[in-house]
Amino acid sequence: MESGERDWTVGGEGVVIGLKRMRDFPAVAAVALPRAVVLEPWSSRLQHGFMMVGVSVVALFGLAALGWTSLRREAAARDALRDANARLEQRVEERTADLRSLNQKLVRALAEKERANQAKARFLSAANHDLRQPFQALRLFHHLLMERLKESRERSIAEKMGEALDSGEKLLHALLEVATLDAGVVRPNIAEVSIATVLDGVAAEFRGLAADKRLDLRVRGCAAMVRTDATLLTRMLGDLLRNAIAYTPAGGVVVGCRRRGQWLRIEVWDTGPGIAAEHLDAIFEDFVQLGNPERDRRRGLGLGLPKVRRKAALLGHAVEVRSRPGQGSVFSVMVPLAASESRTDAAVPAPAGRAExxxxxxxxxxxxxxxxxxxxxxxxxxxxxxxxxxxxxxxxxxxxxxxxxxxxxxxxxxxxxxxxxxxxxxxxxxxxxxxxxxxxxxxxxxxxxxxxxxxxxxxxxxxxxxxxxxxxxxxxxxxxxxxxxxxxxxxxx
CATH class of the missing domain: 3.40.50.2300 (Response regulator)
Structure with a gap:
């Protein structure tokens, strides 16, 4: 079959005519098809090809743009990382310099604190001596004056002077003791101490004060040995007894001991007005006095219990208080028993396997x-x-x-x-x-x-x-x- 393309038209529409000579029959077959029908597959393929080429070109440009953007971002990230490292190194250097400066300041501050503590210790030592000297002289002159005054009016004035002198001495002693404890210059002398000796000394000191208020002071004996500083423990119990007697209008005060495992619990009981639960912590603060708003010096200065708290912390003893309003209070000090006391309590001997x-x-x-x-x-x-x-x-x-x-x-x-x-x-x-x-x-x-x-x-x-x-x-x-x-x-x- 032969075909040819010429400007053939059929009914005004361009056509493509295909001719084929018949082999066994003397005739020629002719087929006419519209040109659009013949060329439609080729046109479709051509359009599809152009479209694919366009999409590929666009994709290539897109990939190129993405790659370019990625490269720029990596370059920017590297630059930012270099800047960050540089800033970090600078900050490390600055912080190191700050730390060196801070350490130097800390060393100077510690040295200054040590000098201040030494100065405070020297001051307290000097004050303890120098302030007591004039009071001692005043006490001597007051005694001489009282011996020479004969008229009752003049002796009354001198007696008032003596009361003021007593108050000043008590305040001086209390303030110096508190300042000394706070300064850390007191070093306890821990040793085995007979608690009976301590209680007997405290009872002898305060029996007259209790008798003046018509209070019954009873001390129950105790033969235990404890590890403590005898002087500081005696002062602690003295402060507790002085406080109990001052706030007990009638009845009595009892001092006793109870064993609690490896500890000895020394208790001071009184029949005073008691303390409300919300005030049990406040009573250990400086210059706090419950029931004494007029600050009557005859009822103390409000430093007895704070001194007890400071001495207990210094010795490692626990101080506790229990109280019922209207019935009285119990102050207790927990003191460790001595080794000899604890060994007495151990009843089981060591087994033979440990004789080594x-x-x-x-x-x-x-x-x-x-x-x-x-x-x-x-x-x-x-x-x-x-x-x-x-x-x-x-x-x-x-x-x-x-x-x-x-x-x-x-x-x-x-x-x-x-x-x-x-x-x-x-x-x-x-x-x-x-x-x-x-x-x-x-x-x-x-x-x-x-x-x-x-x-x-x-x-x-x-x-x-x-x-x-x-x-x-x-x-x-x-x-x-x-x-x-x-x-x-x-x-x-």
């Missing part, structure tokens, strides 16, 4: 500072003790569960990482083991609440820094009662 060192014990150290725990471990092991070490409360409890026997003593820092304090760790350990475990709490916090928490947990409290002698005494005071080994699972079965 009768004082050797299994001690669990709970301390998060590795340097301190290592030093404590070496010290205790040098004394012949077996030592376990844990970094916090949960680790200590887990170690106890795996230990072959319960420890004889837990020696713990008060502030530990994690959910448990040292006192709480000792309590949880006792609950876990089903028996009380003696505990020693080490802390640098002298707040009375720390002392109360340690006492509530049945622990002895030691304030850092602790010398080896003090630690040895505390361990000896806990007694030497051995703890049997746990039975293994096989033997228990």
């Amino acid at each position: 060192n009768p004082a050797a014990r299994l001690i669990l150290i709970v301390e998060d500072d590795p340097v301190q725990s290592a030093g404590m471990q070496l010290l205790l092991e040098s004394w012949g003790h077996d030592v376990l070490v844990a970094a916090d409360g949960p680790a200590a409890l887990a170690m106890l569960r795996a230990a072959p026997r319960c420890p004889d003593v837990i020696l713990s820092d008060f502030r530990l990482p994690g959910p448990l304090t040292g006192a709480e760790t000792v309590t949880r350990a006792a609950e876990q083991e089903g028996r009380p475990i003696p505990g020693i709490i080490l802390t640098g916090d002298t707040g009375p609440e720390r002392i109360r928490e340690a006492v509530a947990a049945g622990c002895r409290l030691l304030h850092k820094p602790v010398t080896p002698d003090v630690l040895r005494d505390a361990l000896n005071a806990l007694g030497a009662e051995p703890v049997p080994a746990r039975q293994s699972q096989s033997s228990a079965a």
Whole structure:
């Protein structure tokens, strides 16, 4: 079949005519098709091709634009990173310079504080001497004057002068004592003290004052030995007795002792008006006097109980108060028993298996500072003790569960990482083991609440820094009662 393209038209429409000569028949077949029909597939393909080319060109341009944008962003990010690094280095240098400056200021401040403390100590020493001198002279001149005055009117004036002199001396002594305690220049002399000697001295001092108010002062004897500073404890009990007598209009005052584990509780009872619950904390603040709005000096200065609080913090003794309005008050001081007293209480001898060192014990150290725990471990092991070490409360409890026997003593820092304090760790350990475990709490916090928490947990409290002698005494005071080994699972079965 042959075809040709010419300008053929049929009915005014361009056509394409195709011719084919018949092979066995003398004729020619002709077919006429509209040109649009013949060229439509080619036109469609051509349009599709152009469209694809256009889309590809657009896509190429888009990809090129994206690549260009990405390159610019990377370049901008690199520039920003370089700037940030430069600024960071500059800030580090500035902060380092600030820290150096701050450290220098801190060193100067510490040095200045040390100089201030030394100056304060010198001032207190000088004031204690120089201010007492004129009062001493006044007292002597007043005594000479009273001997030479004969007329009653003149003697009355001199007696008023003597009362003013007494008030001034009391205020001077109280202020100097408070300032000395606050300055930290008082160093307690801890030793074994007979509590009977302390109570007898306090009773002899205040029996006349109680008799003047027609109060019955009774002191119940106690033969215990305690570890404390005898002078400071005597002054503490004197302040408590003076306060009780001053605020007790009728009845009496009783001083007694109660043993509480490794502690001796010294109590001062009175039959005064009592103290409302909302005022129990305020009475230990400086110059606070309940029921004395007119500030009658004959009823004290409001410094007795604050001095008791300061001395108790210095000695590591807990001071507590219980009171019922209208019935009276009870002030108590918790004092650690001496080692001899604690050894007397230990009734069970050491087993034969520990004859190698009768004082050797299994001690669990709970301390998060590795340097301190290592030093404590070496010290205790040098004394012949077996030592376990844990970094916090949960680790200590887990170690106890795996230990072959319960420890004889837990020696713990008060502030530990994690959910448990040292006192709480000792309590949880006792609950876990089903028996009380003696505990020693080490802390640098002298707040009375720390002392109360340690006492509530049945622990002895030691304030850092602790010398080896003090630690040895505390361990000896806990007694030497051995703890049997746990039975293994096989033997228990």
